[in-house]
Amino acid sequence: MDEPKSAFKDPKPTAERVVQLAGRVLTGDILLPRFQRNFVWKRKQMLDLLDSISRNYPIGSMLLWQSRQELASERNIAGLEVATTKPDYPVNYLLDGQQRLSTICGALHWAPDSADSVWNLAYDLKAERFVHLDTLDEPALHVVPLRHLSTPSTYFSRLAGLDEDLSSRAKMLFDRFTDYQVAIVTLGDMPIQDVAPVFERINSTGTALTIVDLMRAATWTPTFDLVDAIDSLREDLAPKNFNGIDRKTMLRTVAAAAGLGFEVSAIDDLRNQTEDQLSKAIRETREAAKRASDFLATQIGAPGARALPYANQFAVLCEVFRVIPHPTNDQYATIRRWFWRTTLASYFGGWNTGQMSSDRQAVHAFGNGESTEIANSSVAPTESIWSIREFRANSATSKMLALMLSHHAPVDLITGQAIDKNRSLAWSNDKEFHHFFPKAFLRRKGHASRRANAIGNMVMLTSISNIQIRDKAPSVYLSEVAATIGQDELRNRLDKSLVSEAAYQAALADNFEAFLEARAAHLQKLALALAGLTPAGGVPVDATVASDSVTDDSDSDTSD
Secondary structure, three states, X not given: OOOOOOOXXXXXXXXXXXXXXXXXXXXXXXXXXOOOOOOOOOXXXXXXXXXXXXXXOOOOOXXXXXXXXXXXXXXXXXXXXXXXXXXXXXXXXXEEOHHHHHHHHHHHHOOOOOOOOXXXXXXXXXXXXXXXXXXXXXXXXXXXXXXXXHOHHHHHHHHHHOOHHHHHHHHHHHHHHHHOEEEEEEEOOOOHHHHHHHHHHHOOOOOOOOHHHHHHHHHOEOOEOHHHHHHHHHHOOXXXXXXXXXXXXXXXXXXXXXXXXXXXXXXXXXXXOOHHHHHHHHHHHHHHHHHHHHHHHHHHOOOOHHHOOOHHHHHHHHHXXXXXXXXXXXXXXXXXXXXXXXXXXXXXXXXXXXXXHHHHHHHHHHHOOOOOOOOOOOOOEOOOHHHHOEOOOOEHHHHHHXXXXXXXXXXXXXXXXXXXXXXXXXXXXXXXXXXXXXXXXXHHOOOOHHHHOEHHHEEEOOHHHHHHHOOOOHHHHHHHHHHHHOHHHHHHHHHHOOOOHHHHHHHHOOOHHHHHHHHHHHHHHHHHHHHOOOOOOOEOHHHOHHHOEOOOOOOOOOOO
């Protein structure tokens, strides 16, 4: 994929001494933006870096982004206070090299505060190696605290008491650190969204830079931190177990609440909002998100974020409940239909900017009474989705089956005990879901694993009952259950498992394909009723299979 044209605007490669770089950090000329991770290097990594400098080994280049944009940045690096820069003064944000430059700054400029500090570093002239000290007392003459390197008079005063050999080693160490140069590439000013792909491409740690990180930096003030605000909002969703909704989804809801939209361009426009406007959007999102999570838990039966077919459904629902805080019964019915419709059609599997815009308009038209439905371009797929798609934890269709099963209070086919729906729909594992036609049985009959894993072949079943069934033919284990509890009770249990009479008869004949066909038709009928859709105009199954993944909810206009 081509890089944005502005991404490498006027790159300026230079070579700079490490002591000068450390000085630029302390004067605020080089800043560490808040989207960088915390200092995480282990002590050995620090010692290895210092050893490389002393031996004149290359330590890799660093990347700076020169800009007048005011981003949230760390005012303390390696325990050192960073000076405040003048307003509108161009600064250099460190994009790559944080761990290395922090180590250099801490080693050269540490002000003693704690004996066990990672910055309590020294060089043992006799052993010719770098060490961490565990005391604030002045060490032996041949052990030189590295912080003295930044104060030549203090450093060289120690040489008077050393023999000629150690003195020579000390002078060489000073010269190496004074003269050592690092390759620096400085990018010219550019839009902040163009920084992300550059950062991700060159970042030596492999850390991805997300739009949440960028917007945190772009909107930060001393009294407002966007990520902290979003995390606080998510914590409020814990009572309904929706605190697992990811930050990016919540950022969409904030942008929509600010009157901007769901799109990445709308999220980027948050930078132009005042702190008061952002705080207001957060407050409105907080209340709307709590109502959305309550709706999902009580009216859809989703016990938490992992049961949600698509994360972006939550973003739209937040806008719905922001616009309509207290829906009527009819409006609740409409919102339920919208949820099932977008799930069945795998609508959010490829949610693009055009859909984001039209969906927001539809929500507002519904809220303003201009429409009795939340207009949506979802169409009913063919019923073969239930017999072709595989059952997977990240599949929207699989999650729809699980939610539909939970509505019918499923019971174990063998024991009749109620299935723990919350445990099943938490998707911490899929051990509550098992094959109606045992996989081992189907393998003996020549069916591939992919076919055996069809969504239409899955029911909620306890692990104990699954072990009891093992590889038995359905005709065998179903007849055994019927002989124990009677046909009427078995049919009742099958009904709660969404297995129709036609599917039951096919199972008694051990006809897997006929069973799948009958159950797919039954599941489709139930799903269409929930969604308020009709089969007419349904799209071919091969047009929707690729859109089924829950995780495929990225924007088409950006790679954030």
